[in-house]
Amino acid sequence: MCSSHADTASVVAEIVARHPAGRSSLIPVLQEIQERLGFLSAEALREIQQRTGISASEAYGVATFYTQFRFTPPGKHTIQVCNGTACHVRESHRIADELSRTLGVNVGETTADGNFSLERVACLGCCALSPVVAVDGKVFAGVTSKKLPAILGEYQGEGIPETL
Ligand code: FES
Numbered sequence: 001m002c003s004s005h006a007d008t009a010s011v012v013a014e015i016v017a018r019h020p021a022g023r024s025s026l027i028p029v030l031q032e033i034q035e036r037l038g039f040l041s042a043e044a045l046r047e048i049q050q051r052t053g054i055s056a057s058e059a060y061g062v063a064t065f066y067t068q069f070r071f072t073p074p075g076k077h078t079i080q081v082c083n084g085t086a087c088h089v090r091e092s093h094r095i096a097d098e099l100s101r102t103l104g105v106n107v108g109e110t111t112a113d114g115n116f117s118l119e120r121v122a123c124l125g126c127c128a129l130s131p132v133v134a135v136d137g138k139v140f141a142g143v144t145s146k147k148l149p150a151i152l153g154e155y156q157g158e159g160i161p162e163t164l
Pocket of ligand 1: 087132
């Protein structure tokens with residue numbers, strides 16, 4: 001998905017060229033750019049402006065309206081905390097808060113060491129297992145604060161002992 005070697009200008013040019021001109025194409029263009037480059041950089045937004053006439057600030061404003069878009073490079077591992085109804089009523093927001101504190105980032109950000117990105121997402125489709133957290137697509141069920149060190153440990157390679 002994310003190619004650090006991709007040339008932002010050429011990727012944006014190629015994607016914009018495949019869509020009809022006009023504002024109605026902005027969201028699909030932004031989605032494809034994020035798929036290819038991993039996030040929407042300031043450079044990508046400037047390229048959109050050059051090629052579509054839609055200002056970078058307008059494109060940014062539209063993108064910030066949707067939680068799917070990110071503006072910083074993704075971390076090595078992506079942690080998704082489900083914000084769907086079933087998980088929400090089982091207090092998944094507390095899990096997100098705890099992760100935010102532990103990792104020292106807000107939702108939508110990447111840790112300073114680049115290891116983790118933290119996201120809140122809509123229903124992950126396994127409500128019976130709520131509250132659910134997924135790391136790089138692997139689902140962890142019935143997550144509690146106590147389980148977080150073990151889950152993070154799997155991706156930090158530090159052998160944090162199982163605390164369950
Ligand atoms: S609400 Fe969280 S998996 Fe459905």
